[in-house]
Each structure stands twice: as structure tokens, then as C-alpha cells.
Amino acid sequence: MNVNGKAATPVSNRLLTGSLLSDPEHLHGGLEPVTLEPGEVLCHSGEEIHYVYFPNNGLISLVATMMDGTTVETGIVGREGMIGVPVLLGAGSAPYRAIVQVAGSAWRMRTEAFRNELHHNPAFHSRLLLYTEALMIQMSQMAACNCLHSVEERLCSLLLMVHDRTDGGQFCLTHEAIADMLGTRRAGVTVAAGKLRQAGVISYVRGHIHILDRYSLETEACECYHTVRAEFSRLLEAEPPREFSPLHQAIQWNGSGVSAGLNQGRESIRVT
Numbered sequence: 001m002n003v004n005g006k007a008a009t010p011v012s013n014r015l016l017t018g019s020l021l022s023d024p025e026h027l028h029g030g031l032e033p034v035t036l037e038p039g040e041v042l043c044h045s046g047e048e049i050h051y052v053y054f055p056n057n058g059l060i061s062l063v064a065t066m067m068d069g070t071t072v073e074t075g076i077v078g079r080e081g082m083i084g085v086p087v088l089l090g091a092g093s094a095p096y097r098a099i100v101q102v103a104g105s106a107w108r109m110r111t112e113a114f115r116n117e118l119h120h121n122p123a124f125h126s127r128l129l130l131y132t133e134a135l136m137i138q139m140s141q142m143a144a145c146n147c148l149h150s151v152e153e154r155l156c157s158l159l160l161m162v163h164d165r166t167d168g169g170q171f172c173l174t175h176e177a178i179a180d181m182l183g184t185r186r187a188g189v190t191v192a193a194g195k196l197r198q199a200g201v202i203s204y205v206r207g208h209i210h211i212l213d214r215y216s217l218e219t220e221a222c223e224c225y226h227t228v229r230a231e232f233s234r235l236l237e238a239e240p241p242r243e244f245s246p247l248h249q250a251i252q253w254n255g256s257g258v259s260a261g262l263n264q265g266r267e268s269i270r271v272t
Helices: 110-122 122-148 151-164 177-182 187-200 212-219 223-236
Strands: 032-036 041-045 051-053 057-065 072-078 095-101 103-112 170-172 203-205 206-211 256-261 266-271
Touching: 032 051, 032 170, 051 057, 051 072, 072 103, 072 122, 072 177, 103 110, 110 122, 110 256, 122 151, 122 223, 151 177, 151 206, 151 223, 177 187
Parallel strands: none
Antiparallel strands: 032 103, 041 095, 051 103, 057 072, 057 095, 170 206, 203 206, 256 266
16 A cells, blocks of 8 residues: 555545535545556555545445355445444454455555544544444345446446446456455356356456446346435435446346347347
8 A cells, every 4th residue: 555645635525525525625634646556555454543534436245254254245345335334333453354346546544543533523423323224225225236236237236336336437357356355156256257258248257347337237236226226325425327328238147159230229138
């Protein structure tokens, strides 16, 4: 992790830009800008939290690890949130690891300064509590999603969540990392991603993903993505959905091969 100059780092984290917090100098405890590198662990399960983080972009996974080493993602944090909610709630450690999946930048604050800020800034404190409720909704929805929805649906939802938290429609994320995040086998991710690529929804070259048709991802994603997005918007008044030029594709997941046709006035691509 590198510490950047303040002038070079924008403030685009929604918890900092809301409620008259657009200038980080307004915070009594002070913030410092840092870069986030893929694979970097911002906090370890059961260990003392020394910093809280407010990402500007990129993606951070909250990961639970079983006794046999198996991992599964239980939450996602980007520019809408923070790493360090246990500190907000009065705890000193977290029951999960926070791992950077997609590179980006963030503002960080020492936990002592953060606690002091909560005491002196009621508006900030209240906004963070609303975010905590939204995060709890996300985590509970993801738990249900892992049990009830297919790898294909969950992959579409994940790609949308990453897209929402990054700049532009391109980011780096390997099949192995996606498999870890979804708690599934890499082979299943490879098959599902291959179908999306065949249908022209994404391009994928050596871990570099480019979303070409967001509309189709939204159509094929499970309900969990839409539920969580709506709750974040309701609680935090998040920015409206981004504009995107869709290809208006409908994807069928069964079988092998690709065929295209028209379906109720829109292009339909069938993965058969």
C-alpha cells in the first residue's frame, strides 16, 4: 500500500461526500489517501483493526474462512461504503478478512481518530449507521443468494456490483478470484463467463474484463443484485443508475453454441 498526496486523490466515497463532508479536511481526525493493490488484506479476522478505509474506487471483499481453508465472500465494499464497521459498532476486530479484489484508491483514518470523529460529528455518525444497515442487508441477501441461485445468475450480479464500484466498464479480475468470491469451482466460472463472452455481453482476455452490454447482465442477474442496489439507494440516496448503451440481448443458459433472433422487438441471443 502506498500513501498518496492529498491533491492527487479525489474524494468520491459516498460516505465522505454526503452531509457536508465533501472536503476531508472537515473531519477532525484527518484522512490520508492510499492506493489499494489486488490481494492486499486491509484487516484480518480476529485481529485488532488499526485503520478504517473509505474507498474511492476499486473493490474489496469481506471473506469468511472455514477451518478447512475454504473461503466465501460475505460482502462487497466499494465507493459506497467503508472498511471498519466493527469499530463503528464498538468492537476492535472483525470476524472476516477484508481483501482488495480490484485495485483502486481510498482514504484511511486511524481507529482512535475515527472514534473521536464519531463523537464530534453526529451527522457523520448517523450516515455511517445507515450504511451499516445497508451492508447488513447486502450480507444477508448474499447468504441467501449463495444457497438459492445458479453460478450464472450470481456471476452476472457480481459483474454488475464490480461495475458499479469501478470507473468505466473495464477491470481486472481472474476466474480464480471470481470463484473464490462466489464460493464455487473455477470450472463453473469459466463455463459461465465463456457463455457471456460468446453472447457478446463481456470480453475477457487474461483477467481483463470489459462489460459490453450491461442491459443483458441486469436481465440475467438474480434478484439479489436489484434488491441490494435498491436498499443502498433508499438508505444512502446513492447516485442514479448509470447510463449505458445496451445491445438488448436476452441470454438462454442451457446447452451449447450461440444462435440469434428477434424477441418482442429486441435482439435475442440464445446460448444453446
